[in-house]
Amino acid sequence: MDKLKFEDLGLSKELLRAVEDMGFEEPSPIQRQAIPVVLEGKDVIGQAQTGTGKTAAFGMPVLELINSEKVLQAVILCPTRELAIQVAEEMKKLGKYKKGIEILPVYGGQSIDRQIKSLKKGVHIIVGTPGRVMDHINRNTIDLSKIKVFVLDEADEMLDMGFREDIEFILKKAPVERQTLLFSATMPKPILELTEKYQKNPQTVKVVHKELTAPKIEQYYFEVKEKNKLDVLSRVIDVYNPYQSLVFCNTKKKVDELVDELQSRGYAADGLHGDMKQSQRDKVMAKFRKGITEILVATDVAARGIDVENIDTVFNYDMPQDEEYYVHRIGRTARAGKSGRAFTFVAGRDFYKLKDIQRYTKTKIIRKDIPTIGDVEEIKNNALIERIKAVVEEGGLEKYSSIVEKLLDEEYSSLDVCAALIKMLSKKDDRVENADDEFDFENTGGAPGMARLFINIGRRNHITPKNIVGAIAGETGLPGKLIGTIDIYDKYTFVEVPKEYASEVIKVMKDNEIKGNKVNIEPANAR
Ligand SMILES: Nc1ncnc2c1ncn2[C@@H]1O[C@H](COP(=O)(O)OP(=O)(O)OP(=O)(O)O)[C@@H](O)[C@H]1O
Numbered sequence: 001m002d003k004l005k006f007e008d009l010g011l012s013k014e015l016l017r018a019v020e021d022m023g024f025e026e027p028s029p030i031q032r033q034a035i036p037v038v039l040e041g042k043d044v045i046g047q048a049q050t051g052t053g054k055t056a057a058f059g060m061p062v063l064e065l066i067n068s069e070k071v072l073q074a075v076i077l078c079p080t081r082e083l084a085i086q087v088a089e090e091m092k093k094l095g096k097y098k099k100g101i102e103i104l105p106v107y108g109g110q111s112i113d114r115q116i117k118s119l120k121k122g123v124h125i126i127v128g129t130p131g132r133v134m135d136h137i138n139r140n141t142i143d144l145s146k147i148k149v150f151v152l153d154e155a156d157e158m159l160d161m162g163f164r165e166d167i168e169f170i171l172k173k174a175p176v177e178r179q180t181l182l183f184s185a186t187m188p189k190p191i192l193e194l195t196e197k198y199q200k201n202p203q204t205v206k207v208v209h210k211e212l213t214a215p216k217i218e219q220y221y222f223e224v225k226e227k228n229k230l231d232v233l234s235r236v237i238d239v240y241n242p243y244q245s246l247v248f249c250n251t252k253k254k255v256d257e258l259v260d261e262l263q264s265r266g267y268a269a270d271g272l273h274g275d276m277k278q279s280q281r282d283k284v285m286a287k288f289r290k291g292i293t294e295i296l297v298a299t300d301v302a303a304r305g306i307d308v309e310n311i312d313t314v315f316n317y318d319m320p321q322d323e324e325y326y327v328h329r330i331g332r333t334a335r336a337g338k339s340g341r342a343f344t345f346v347a348g349r350d351f352y353k354l355k356d357i358q359r360y361t362k363t364k365i366i367r368k369d370i371p372t373i374g375d376v377e378e379i380k381n382n383a384l385i386e387r388i389k390a391v392v393e394e395g396g397l398e399k400y401s402s403i404v405e406k407l408l409d410e411e412y413s414s415l416d417v418c419a420a421l422i423k424m425l426s427k428k429d430d431r432v433e434n435a436d437d438e439f440d441f442e443n444t445g446g447a448p449g450m451a452r453l454f455i456n457i458g459r460r461n462h463i464t465p466k467n468i469v470g471a472i473a474g475e476t477g478l479p480g481k482l483i484g485t486i487d488i489y490d491k492y493t494f495v496e497v498p499k500e501y502a503s504e505v506i507k508v509m510k511d512n513e514i515k516g517n518k519v520n521i522e523p524a525n526a527r
Pocket residue numbers: 023024025026027028031048049050051052053054055056184185304305306307331332335336
C-alpha cells in the first residue's frame with residue numbers, strides 16, 4: 001500500500017502534472033488512502049494528523065469529479081476566511097492544467113457585489129465560509145441543485161454547535177445523491193455520531209497513529225504566573241530565536257495588548273482576530289506569509305488548517321479551551337514532514353487541563369525551566385561576539401582606527417574602549433532588562449497582603465524613612481500611605497508594599513536613585 005505513487009491513484013495527467021509542479025514527490029498516507037475511495041464515488045470521513053496533506057486528499061478527487069459544464073458542482077466549506085482563501089489557492093494550483101475550471105473563494109468581509117459578479121460568470125467550485133455561502137443562497141446568487149460533491153474541511157469544527165444550523169441549512173439545499181466528504185485531524189466521538197445524518201455509508205479513512213499530534217513537534221510547557229507571561233515569552237523568544245512563531249491567546253483583547261507590548265519591546269509582531277476588518281486581516285496574513293512578521297499573535301481564528309511553511313514555534317500563551325484546539329494550534333508547525341516546537345504556558349489551574357490534553361493526545365508534554373536572565377544574556381553575548389567577529393573578518397576598518405588611536409592616546413586601555421563600545425551597542429536592543437518573573441512575593445515575611453522588599457542604598461548618609469517612601473511614591477504613583485518602611489540599617493532597609501504593586505515597584509525603582517544614592521531592590525526572600 002505504501003508503495004503507491006501519484007500515478008497509481010487513478011488521477012488524470014493534468015493533475016499529475018500540477019502535483020509535479022508543486023514539488024510533491026509522493027502522495028502522503030491520507031492521500032494514498034482517500035483519493036481512490038473518493039474517486040469511486042463514496043462518502044468519506046478522513047482523519048489524519050495536522051500538516052499531512054488533507055487539502056489535496058480531497059482537493060484532487062474533487063477536481064476529477066467535476067466537468068467543464070458551467071454550473072456549480074462542488075462546495076468546500078471552511079471555518080475561517082483565511083482558511084477558505086488558502087484552500088482556494090491550493091485548489092487553483094492543483095487545477096492549474098484543468099482548463100476552464102473556475103474556483104472562487106466566497107467569504108464574509110469581502111464585497112458581496114464583487115462575489116456576485118464573479119459567480120454570474122460561471123463558477124465550478126466554491127470554497128467558502130458558512131455564513132457568506134448561506135447569504136448567497138438566500139439571495140439566489142448560489143444554486144446548489146447541481147452539486148456533486150460537498151466537503152467539510154475541519155469537519156468537527158464545522159459540525160460543532162456554533163456552525164451546525166448553518167451547515168444543515170446549506171446541506172439541505174444540495175441534492176441527496178451528492179457525495180459528502182468530511183476531513184479533520186480530530187474527530188471526537190459526538191461528531192462521528194452526527195455524521196450519519198449527513199453522509200451515506202461513509203467509509204472511514206483514518207491514518208492510524210498512536211498519538212493525535214503531528215510526530216515531529218517537540219512539546220514543552222512552562223509553569224508561569226499570569227503576570228509574568230510576557231517576560232517569559234520574551235525570554236523564550238530571545239533564547240530559542242524562532243524563525244517564525246504563532247502565539248495563541250484566548251481573547252481578542254489579549255491579542256491586541258500582547259501585540260502592543262511585543263512591538264514596544266522591539267519584536268516584529270502583529271495580531272490577527274475576528275474583530276479586525278477583513279482588509280486588515282488580509283494584510284496581516286500576507287505579511288506573515290512573506291516572513292516580514294516574525295511573531296503572529298492570534299486567537300483560535302488561526303488555529304485550524306492555516307499552512308505557513310516557516311512557522312517553527314507555536315506558543316500557547318493562554319491554555320487552549322479544549323483538547324482538540326491544542327492539537328490544531330500546535331499543528332501550525334511541523335508541517336509536510338518538517339519539525340517544530342510547541343511551548344504551553346501553564347498558570348495555576350491550567351495544570352489540570354494540561355493533564356487532560358496529554359491523555360487525549362496520548363503524548364507527553366515535557367516541563368522546561370524558564371530561561372534565566374543569565375541564559376538570555378549568554379545568548380545575546382554570543383550573538384554579539386559573532387557579529388563583531390564578522391565585522392572584523394570583513395575588514396575595511398582603517399577609517400575607524402584613527403578614532404581608536406585617539407582614545408588610546410588619552411590613556412584609556414583598549415579593553416575599556418571596546419567594552420564601552422559593546423555597552424553602546426547592546427543598549428540598543430536590550431529587551432529584557434525589566435524581566436521580573438523570578439520574583440515570588442508569597443513568602444517575603446511581610447504583613448498580610450504586603451510584600452517585604454529589601455533595599456540596598458549604598459552610603460545612605462542622609463536618608464530617612466520619609467525619603468524612601470517619598471521616592472517610591474513619587475516614582476510609582478503609589479499612595480505614600482500604602483508604603484511602610486520597617487527599619488533602616490547601616491546600608492540597607494526593608495520596605496513593605498502591597499503585593500500586587502510589588503513587582504511594579506521593583507521595576508520602577510531598580511537602578512533609580514534616592515537622594516543621589518543608587519537603589520538596589522529585591523524581594524526580601526530573594527537574598
Ligand atoms: N504529497 C505531498 N508532498 C509534499 N507536500 C505536500 C503533499 N501534500 C500536501 N503537501 C503540502 O503539505 C502542507 C500541509 O498540507 P495541508 O494544509 O493540506 O495539511 P492538512 O492535513 O490539511 O493539515 P491541517 O490539519 O492543519 O489542516 C501544504 O503546504 C501542502 O502543500
